[in-house]
Amino acid sequence: xxxxxxxxxxxxxxxxxxxxxxxxxxxxxxxxxxxxxxxxxxxxxxxxxxxxxxxxxxxxxxxxxxxxxxxxxxxxxxxxxxxxxxxxxxxxxxxxxxxxxxxxxxxxxxxxxxxxxxxxxxxxxxxxxxxxxxxxxxxxxxxxxxxxxxxxxxxxxxxxxxxxxxxxxxxxxxxxxxxxxxxxxxxxxx
Amino acid sequence: xxxxxxxxxxxxxxxxxxxxxxxxxxxxxxxxxxxxxxxxxxxxxxxxxxxxxxxxxxxxxxxxxxxxxxxxxxxxxxxxxxxxxxxxxxxxxxxxxxxxxxxxxxxxxxxxxxxxxxxxxxxxxxxxxxxxxxxxxxxxxxxxxxxxxxxxxxxxxxxxxxxxxxxxxxxxxxxxxxxxxxxxxxxxxxxxxxxxxxxxxxxxxxxxxxxxxxxxxxxxxxxxxxxxxxxxxxxxxxxxxxxxxxxxxxxxxxxxxxxxxxxxxxxxxxxxxxxxxxxxxxxxxxxxxxxxxxxxxxxxxxxxxxxxxxxxxxxxxxxxxxxxxxxxxxxxxxxxxxxxxxxxxxxxxxxxxxxxxxxxxxxxxxxxxxxxxxxxxxxxxxxxxxxxxxxxxxxxxxxxxxxxxxxxxxxxxxxxxxxxxxxxxxxxxxxxxxxxxxxxxxxxxxxxxxxxxxxxxxxxxxxxxxxxxxxxxxxxxxxxxxxxxxxxxxxxxxxxxxxxxxxxxxxxxxxxxxxxxxxxxxxx
Numbered sequence: 001x002x003x004x005x006x007x008x009x010x011x012x013x014x015x016x017x018x019x020x021x022x023x024x025x026x027x028x029x030x031x032x033x034x035x036x037x038x039x040x041x042x043x044x045x046x047x048x049x050x051x052x053x054x055x056x057x058x059x060x061x062x063x064x065x066x067x068x069x070x071x072x073x074x075x076x077x078x079x080x081x082x083x084x085x086x087x088x089x090x091x092x093x094x095x096x097x098x099x100x101x102x103x104x105x106x107x108x109x110x111x112x113x114x115x116x117x118x119x120x121x122x123x124x125x126x127x128x129x130x131x132x133x134x135x136x137x138x139x140x141x142x143x144x145x146x147x148x149x150x151x152x153x154x155x156x157x158x159x160x161x162x163x164x165x166x167x168x169x170x171x172x173x174x175x176x177x178x179x180x181x182x183x184x185x186x187x188x189x190x
Numbered sequence: 191x192x193x194x195x196x197x198x199x200x201x202x203x204x205x206x207x208x209x210x211x212x213x214x215x216x217x218x219x220x221x222x223x224x225x226x227x228x229x230x231x232x233x234x235x236x237x238x239x240x241x242x243x244x245x246x247x248x249x250x251x252x253x254x255x256x257x258x259x260x261x262x263x264x265x266x267x268x269x270x271x272x273x274x275x276x277x278x279x280x281x282x283x284x285x286x287x288x289x290x291x292x293x294x295x296x297x298x299x300x301x302x303x304x305x306x307x308x309x310x311x312x313x314x315x316x317x318x319x320x321x322x323x324x325x326x327x328x329x330x331x332x333x334x335x336x337x338x339x340x341x342x343x344x345x346x347x348x349x350x351x352x353x354x355x356x357x358x359x360x361x362x363x364x365x366x367x368x369x370x371x372x373x374x375x376x377x378x379x380x381x382x383x384x385x386x387x388x389x390x391x392x393x394x395x396x397x398x399x400x401x402x403x404x405x406x407x408x409x410x411x412x413x414x415x416x417x418x419x420x421x422x423x424x425x426x427x428x429x430x431x432x433x434x435x436x437x438x439x440x441x442x443x444x445x446x447x448x449x450x451x452x453x454x455x456x457x458x459x460x461x462x463x464x465x466x467x468x469x470x471x472x473x474x475x476x477x478x479x480x481x482x483x484x485x486x487x488x489x490x491x492x493x494x495x496x497x498x499x500x501x502x503x504x505x506x507x508x509x510x511x512x513x514x515x516x517x518x519x520x521x522x523x524x525x526x527x528x529x530x531x532x533x534x535x536x537x538x539x540x541x542x543x544x545x546x547x548x549x550x551x552x553x554x555x556x557x558x559x560x561x562x563x564x565x566x567x568x569x570x571x572x573x574x575x576x577x578x579x580x581x582x583x584x585x586x587x588x589x590x591x592x593x594x595x596x597x598x599x600x601x602x603x604x605x606x607x608x609x610x611x612x613x614x615x616x617x618x619x620x621x622x623x624x625x626x627x628x629x630x631x632x633x634x635x636x637x638x639x640x641x642x643x644x645x646x647x648x649x650x651x652x653x654x655x656x657x658x659x660x661x662x663x664x665x666x667x668x669x670x671x672x673x674x675x676x677x678x679x680x681x682x683x684x685x686x687x688x689x690x691x692x693x694x695x696x697x698x699x700x701x702x703x704x705x706x707x708x709x710x711x712x713x714x
Contacts, residue, residue, distance in 0.1 A: 002554040002639050003514035116496075126308070132253075133496045144280050144309040150250045150472065151494045159280040159309040162250060162472075167224040167237075168487055169503050171496050 004184055011187035013045075022185065027072075034063035038098065040182050041070040050079045053091045063091070067098035067115065069178040074104040081109045081127035081145075092128070099178040103139065114151070116174040134170045138163070196511040198222050198504070199659075199693035202239030202480070207570065207693035210657040219695045222511075225504035226486040228479035234504055234692055240477040240486060248493035250472045251281045255493045265335075267468035269328045275307040276449060276464030282307050282314075284324045303327075305466050317465050328468050335468075350419050431459055476500075509565060509594060509664060510556040513696050515549055543699040545652040550645055551698055553587075557594040557638045563664045564591045567642070570659035570693075582652035585698075587644040587660075588631040597638040646698055656698040663691040 014022045019039030027043045029035065031051030043049065049072070051063045063080050072078065082091045096113045103121035110129040113119075117131050120139035127145040131137070135149045138156035149155050152170055154163045167173075197219035199207040208215045217238075226235040247256040249268035260269070273282040282305040303321045305314040314320070321327055335341060438444070445453075445461040453464060477487040488500035543549065557563050567587050634641040646656065665687050 002512055002556065002636075002641065003552070132494050142309075144307075146283055146308060147281065148251050148253065150248070150253065151496050153250070153472075159278050161279055167503075168498060168501055169223045169505055172505075173223050 004180065006184050006186050008186050008188045010190045012190070014187065016187075020182075031063060034061060036062050036065045038066055038068040038070070040068050041066055041072070042182065042185060043072045044074045044076070044104075046075040047072045048077045048079075050077070053080050053082070055090055055092070056088075061093065063093055065093070065095045067096060067100065069099045069175075069182050070096060071101040071178070071181060073102050073106065073121070076102050076105065077107045078102075079107070079109050081111055083127070097133070099175055101178060101181070109145075116171050116178070118174060134166065134174065136166060136170075195221065195697055196513055197695045197697070198225055198234065198508065199695065200225065200234050200236035200239060202236060207659045207695060210659055210695045211655065215695070222505050222508065223503075225508075226477065226479075227502055227504040227507045228482065228484050228486060229502060230482045230484040231479060232690065233479075233481070234508070235479055235486065239480050241480050241483075242475045242477055244473040245476045245489055246474045246491060246493055247471045248474070249469060251469050253493055255491075256471055261471065264328075264332070264468075266471050267328075267332075268471060269332070269468070271325065271327050272469035273305055273327070273331070273466040274452070274469055275310060275312050276453075276466055277312045277461070278307060278310040279452070280307050280309040281469060282466055284321075284327065287315075287320060314466060316462065319466070331466070331468060334465070347419065434460065506558050508558070508690075508692060509563065509662065510554075510558065511660075511662070511694055511696070512554040512556070513551055513698065514554070515551045515699065542702045543648060543652075543656060545648050545701055546650045548645065548647050549698070550643060552633060552641050552643055553696075554639050554641045555592065555594050556597075558597055559666055560596050560598070561667045562593060562596045563666045564593050565640075565662065565664040566591050568661040568663065570661060583646060583648045583656055583658075585644060585646050585658050588642055590631070592632060592640055592642055594640045595635070595638050648701065652701050653703065655700050658696055658698075660694045660696050661691060662694055663689060665689045 013026070014024050016022050017037070017039075019037070021037045021039060021041045021043070023029065023037075023043040024045040024047070026045035027047040027049070029043070029049050029051065031054065034051035034054055035049055037043075049064055054061050054063045064078060066072075078094070080091045080094045082089065084090075092111060094108075094110060094112070096110075097115035097117065099116040100113055100119070101117075102108060102119045103123065105121055106119055106123040106125065108119070108123075108125045109127045110125045110131060111127075113131045114133035114135070116134045117136070119125065119131075119137045120141065122140050123137050124142045125131070125137070126143050126147060129143050129145065129147045129149070131149040132151035134152045136154045137143065137149070137160065138154065140158070141156050141160040142158035143149070143155065143160040147155075147160060149160075150162075152166045152168075154166055155161060156163050198221070199219050203218045208218065210219075220236050224237055226237075226240060227233070228235055244258075247258060247261050247266075248254060249256065249270065249272055251272040252268065252270050254268070254270060256264070256269070271284055274280070275282050284303050285306045287302045287304050303324045305319065305327070307313065321330065435444075443461050444459055445464055449461070449464055450459065452467065458464070474489040474493065475487070476485065476489060478485055485500050486502045487498060489495070490497050490499055553567075555565055567589065569585060569587060631642060632640060633643045648656070667687060
């Protein structure tokens, strides 16, 4: 990681929260009161977070939970999953763990994404998908609804299939990479 | 990833790294993250040479941990509700047959269920499978599997050979020769009736091939030979298939080889006949050193835990090497700035190298140990066979010892300064003071990372990948507690200095193939 250059952005183009989240002004955040960001996460320009798609009723709910050191890439759509159960249509909350990178142009409707998961570019993660810790989804993968991705496995293809086990060091590698990525992302005054 | 990769050589195939451009060399070099380290043998181990044992079985869909006792009974497949779509290998969902009437029918308990693929929309009514209740589908399917001709054939084969294997092994349970004798008899059996076994699998009778007389003679010679195995199947089915194939109009109607390979043994060749299969189980594996059986990886019992009870990996022992060409990173940073995309992302593909030019590169050496190390780099001399011709490129690196500071957890916290003294972080000023400032040797020291500069000179006829082997030797203080008592009661002795060496393959870039007009035959 010693050779990655610092990536700069004009200070005005991102909003930095108290906990260090950096949210692009060009990202669409619907229903921000229903979205929890863990801190030090980056929401890129053009990303869409649909916090407004919530369970019916007036009680306050959390729709999207994002952990620490996450990256939501450019043009990513994060949309909570929905289904009709016993005749009632409902949205269900989405949980995303720490150190999760979602590549540019992906669409995510997962129910649960564990810690240190890498999702490539232009992926489609179907409704109610469960992705366990340290899994990796290669670029251009389509995971059909209800797919389960076990921990430490690489999925690729359309439909996404198990390709191989990831090395045992994946957690440390991804953790270091996501932290370094956040630390390199620096504002400049213009 | 930062720039072109550095791969590490595992000594399992050959002690020294082979010339990196050999096609076979690619299989002997691995990323550092995938390597293990045996502390007993003091050696690097790779995923190809460690011995692997299964520690837990689990279903990759329902994540249920299957006790190893039932794995065999359930034939290595999930015994709950997980099935693979016969068309697209997606996992199937159990859905009510008529979704519109869901709530009403559920109460009346009349609902019937089918398996449905959310990807290709295949459903189990295509093969006439409808279930009365949404649970325990696997047991119903396994019954069908157990009833299939190929399973029965396998059972028969097992019954056929068991009388031969069992008495011998039970007579001499502790002699390894017993098994060998049984195997030898089996081999004879296979040699004489090998045709028979194979053709009976194809549904033909063995007798037609071997001829009666030959069989009788074999019988006399080996008294404990088995009677000839006879297949259950006839050949009618095959005829039928040929007739069906003749009338075929759409090639998609024939099941692909992949699909038929996944089916239980004697799958139909018609795509419409393919049945859903129970999902194969996956396993967590523990890994051992192939030489001394020292445990290197032992996962936690829980299937979805990413923790390990034992995890001895090379990245905790060997210094990490990273390589970069600063001109290149400056270039891509510059390009990024120009297009005003202030976003992170992978560095674009490394810029192509041009023949006849000189390049500088940096090697970052990161020490994972809690003690400082002294490190020495050495290039591999050209192989004796190749001395006749001039190598297409030459690399110079500092040969003196480089010290790399110890790793401490504190380094994690001073990340702020990284922005300032990052060499490649300032694309603008780079070109101006680049002349003469490039030097061989230590360029920068920061935390537990030392960067050294090197130089690459490309010949005019250079072509293809620029890769070279690098021998890294480092000395460190041994913390081996066993080494201390051997010295007697002298108390704390001087910590022993230990040396370890390993080969790496450094990939600096690619020289693009020449334009056709100036094409010359590539050097062999």
